[in-house]
Amino acid sequence: MRDPQLFDAVCALIRSVVKLDPSVPIAPESTLVDDLGVDSLDLVSVFLEVQDAFGVVVDEEDLNGIVSVADLVAYVEGRRASQAA
Amino acid sequence: MAPDRIVVVGHAAVTCLGPDLDTTWRRLVAGESGLSSRPDRLDPGQYLQDVAGLVDGVGPGTPLEDPAIARLGSRFVHFGLLAARQAWADAGLDRGDLGVPGDRVAVVVGSGLGGLDLYHAEGRRASSRKTLATGPYLVPGLIANQAAGQVSQQLGLHGPSLSPANACATGGHAIASAALLLRAGEADLAVCGASESAFTPEVVNGFVTMKAMLARKPGDRSAGDPSQASRPFSVDRAGFVMAEGAGILVLATESAARRFGLTPQAVLEGWATNSDGFHVAQPHPDRVRRCLELAIGHAGIHPEQVDYYNAHGTSTSVNDRVEAEAVKAIFGDRARALPVSSIKGAVGHALGAAPAIEAAVCVRALREQVVPPTINHRADPALDLDFVPDEARGARLGRILSASFGFGGTNNALVFGRWNDA
Numbered sequence: 001m002r003d004p005q006l007f008d009a010v011c012a013l014i015r016s017v018v019k020l021d022p023s024v025p026i027a028p029e030s031t032l033v034d035d036l037g038v039d040s041l042d043l044v045s046v047f048l049e050v051q052d053a054f055g056v057v058v059d060e061e062d063l064n065g066i067v068s069v070a071d072l073v074a075y076v077e078g079r080r081a082s083q084a085a
Numbered sequence: 086m087a088p089d090r091i092v093v094v095g096h097a098a099v100t101c102l103g104p105d106l107d108t109t110w111r112r113l114v115a116g117e118s119g120l121s122s123r124p125d126r127l128d129p130g131q132y133l134q135d136v137a138g139l140v141d142g143v144g145p146g147t148p149l150e151d152p153a154i155a156r157l158g159s160r161f162v163h164f165g166l167l168a169a170r171q172a173w174a175d176a177g178l179d180r181g182d183l184g185v186p187g188d189r190v191a192v193v194v195g196s197g198l199g200g201l202d203l204y205h206a207e208g209r210r211a212s213s214r215k216t217l218a219t220g221p222y223l224v225p226g227l228i229a230n231q232a233a234g235q236v237s238q239q240l241g242l243h244g245p246s247l248s249p250a251n252a253c254a255t256g257g258h259a260i261a262s263a264a265l266l267l268r269a270g271e272a273d274l275a276v277c278g279a280s281e282s283a284f285t286p287e288v289v290n291g292f293v294t295m296k297a298m299l300a301r302k303p304g305d306r307s308a309g310d311p312s313q314a315s316r317p318f319s320v321d322r323a324g325f326v327m328a329e330g331a332g333i334l335v336l337a338t339e340s341a342a343r344r345f346g347l348t349p350q351a352v353l354e355g356w357a358t359n360s361d362g363f364h365v366a367q368p369h370p371d372r373v374r375r376c377l378e379l380a381i382g383h384a385g386i387h388p389e390q391v392d393y394y395n396a397h398g399t400s401t402s403v404n405d406r407v408e409a410e411a412v413k414a415i416f417g418d419r420a421r422a423l424p425v426s427s428i429k430g431a432v433g434h435a436l437g438a439a440p441a442i443e444a445a446v447c448v449r450a451l452r453e454q455v456v457p458p459t460i461n462h463r464a465d466p467a468l469d470l471d472f473v474p475d476e477a478r479g480a481r482l483g484r485i486l487s488a489s490f491g492f493g494g495t496n497n498a499l500v501f502g503r504w505n506d507a
Contacts, residue, residue: 019155042156044221048214057215 007073013049014069018042028070036069050076056083091264092342092349092504094274095176095335097168098445100432101138101328104149105171109432109442110449113457114477118312118431120326131286133293134301136311138328138433139284143167153239157226159200160329164438165232165280166239168331169194172276172445173240176335176347183345188243191272192233193263194333195249195256197437197491198283199229205285232280232331244272252491253397253434254358255279256332256441257499261356263336273341278441280331289327295366297401299324315434316461317398317427318405318472325399328433332441334448351448352502354484355384361494368404368490374411377488380498381415384484388416391423391500392480393456395447395487398427399434404490409468424480426473430460440489444499447485451503456480 011026018038020026032038038046047058050072056079066072101119102109112119119138127135143149144163151166173179203226211219225231230248237246245266249258256279263277292298299307299314305323307314315326342349357379361369381388394416397408413420428446435442446457455477462474488498 017156019152041221041225044218045156048218048220051216051218052210052214055215 090339094347095172096445097171100330159203159226160282164331168333172333190242191244191275193277194233200227254489254491254497255437257497278333281438282329320465325434328435355500376496384500
């Protein structure tokens with residue numbers, strides 16, 4: 001994880017969207033669907049929140065490859081880098 | 086054999102006077118108003134009117150948000166579910182051990198406008214986005230049947246589900262439709278009523294522009310005191326004041342109530358719906374009168390047996406005049422002795438939810454034997470009826486007629502009778 005602040009920010013977005021109980025921990029390897037109970041509509045909400053919060057455009061074609069929180073953070077990092085370029 | 090009577094076994098309301106019916110009723114009979122100036126919520130830079138009847142402290146984004154529906158950001162869904170949970174508990178059905186099969190319970194919960202608050206907020210949000218994507222919970226929260234959907238889902242009810250959308254008569258149509266389902270044997274119980282919250286600049290400003298809603302005006306008596314904005318049947322009435330909220334009844338056939346050990350609180354003795362077929366917004370005097378007659382006839386009673394008329398009474402010039410004339414035509418010589426009141430002076434006009442809120446209040450009025458007042462009243466010589474001005478009144482109430490009329494020319498009237506086990 002290159003950017004712990006980004007990880008924290010993404011976790012906050014996920015917590016906000018799925019109203020996660022504060023006692024449930026989120027680790028980089030936590031899977032969105034199985035560990036955090038993010039359903040298919042929530043998943044779209046999370047990606048929209050990411051898009052709005054970080055000013056990146058999320059390509060829906062890429063979403064299938066994102067399983068864990070770390071995947072999502074890495075994706076945002078990648079998009080920021082490529083879209084800033 | 087006489088048809089099984091339809092009885093009310095639970096009733097609840099969420100209004101600007103309080104997040105439950107007990108609070109609403111207590112403040113209503115004390116002559117209080119739930120209306121206030123709310124520039125914090127209704128930015129005067131965007132809204133032509135910031136006096137409103139808002140429900141505070143419950144709903145999406147509040148500490149008391151219902152976690153079961155936290156993803157649905159439209160207020161009408163939250164108010165509808167909250168009122169339904171309260172009515173369900175009021176009936177004692179939250180105990181869960183009464184053996185009521187979920188597939189024998191109908192849900193008929195409507196909304197005049199649905200989740201327009203969410204539509205507006207999401208539209209603004211999406212407009213600043215780099216893509217055309219819109220939040221995935223927009224459509225589920227916008228659709229007008231989602232309050233009914235969540236009542237079914239959260240209470241585990243799997244009978245017929247309907248969501249009338251009949252403007253400001255919606256809640257009355259929902260109750261009448263539920264009664265029809267019970268009478269037809271489609272269900273044993275019904276959770277019915279309506280929910281509304283449609284505060285967007287487009288809706289508020291549209292009502293003001295069409296002169297249905299009270300405009301912000303320096304000389305108006307509401308300018309110094311927002312609680313005086315809604316004044317049904319008053320000589321200086323100048324438009325309705327918009328509100329939000331929900332009202333829910335739990336109805337049952339009398340035989341089902343007995344079978345499941347539910348306690349009847351009132352009897353839904355009659356109901357009627359009809360249509361003006363006349364104008365986009367103006368009521369038709371003959372059809373309004375006819376609707377009241379139909380309800381009285383359907384209840385199998387004579388007008389003399391009505392002890393209180395709970396009015397639609399929006400505080401608009403035309404509606405209040407047409408309604409008062411209909412009452413005079415039906416009740417004749419007795420009209421001036423009949424208590425007539427509109428609670429919209431206190432709770433404003435919650436559009437589609439209003440008839441259901443008023444139905445819950447009527448059930449409570451029968452139980453308490455008290456007529457709630459029309460507050461802010463200044464007599465209009467042209468409308469010489471007993472509007473129960475400003476102070477609640479104890480009365481012997483056997484039957485209440487409650488009516489509602491909606492844009493699009495849709496009318497509704499309900500007759501509630503005091504429960505008498507004899």
